[in-house]
Amino acid sequence: MPELPEVETIVRDLRPHLVGRTLTRADLIRASVLRFADPATFQARTEGHRVGSVRRRGKFIHLGLSGGEHLVIHLGMTGTLTLQRRDEPRAVHTHLVLEMDDRRQLRYRDPRRFGRILLGRPGQLERSGALPRLGPEPLSPNFAQSGFAEALRGSGRQVKAVLLDQAMVAGCGNIYADEACFLARVRPDRRAHTLSRAEAGRLLLALPVVMREAVRLRGTSFSDFRDGFGAKGEAYEALFVYGRGGLPCVRCGGTLQQTRLGGRTTVYCNRCQS
């Protein structure tokens, strides 16, 4: 699943190509991917509108349209959002095509259809619950003051579950939760309220570090991720623990443990993390 660094990579790729462009045609091929707003009004509310901004919040991509509505895209497990020439063949499972005034197309594709698209004013999307409440952003300069460490220590859940909760911290998923725990030397199956102030502080620092490094490497090339131009990322080779169960720990050389927490594959070092 694309997490913060992958979605950030797509947003940075697309922004210079989309901002200032006018959407000349909107083709909603599979209406069921539009989870908010009536598909019947989709074309009229997007065609002829200019893209004013391209931003990320958590794992959501927001295209701010002239007129004040946001076209919001969540990539789910297997979604991609790529910029393509009009004459390129359209891949199967393409559910939305937005054509711009430079004749290029933004194509949303999602084979497993866990992704979703929303269209509305930001306040309306939040009030309706279509956009969930999201916690602080690890890449924000204010993250250290966000209260995340205190909220973490106030939770009776396992650390991994807290890191995956989008209301606690925005954009973290399975890969970077494990990476942050390794860097912070905290076991992901610890009860969060048993963390010392120092341990919670290390996790608070580790989250932006692992996210920034992955953004620098343009995201993890695990499974289906593609950047805004359809290419793979490079961070997979640089991961400490994710996908490395049974392999040697890069820090101590011991064997990395792989287990399941809350149904999610989890990898950690039981020598380096306590």
Ligand SMILES: [Zn+2]
């Ligand atoms: Zn180790």
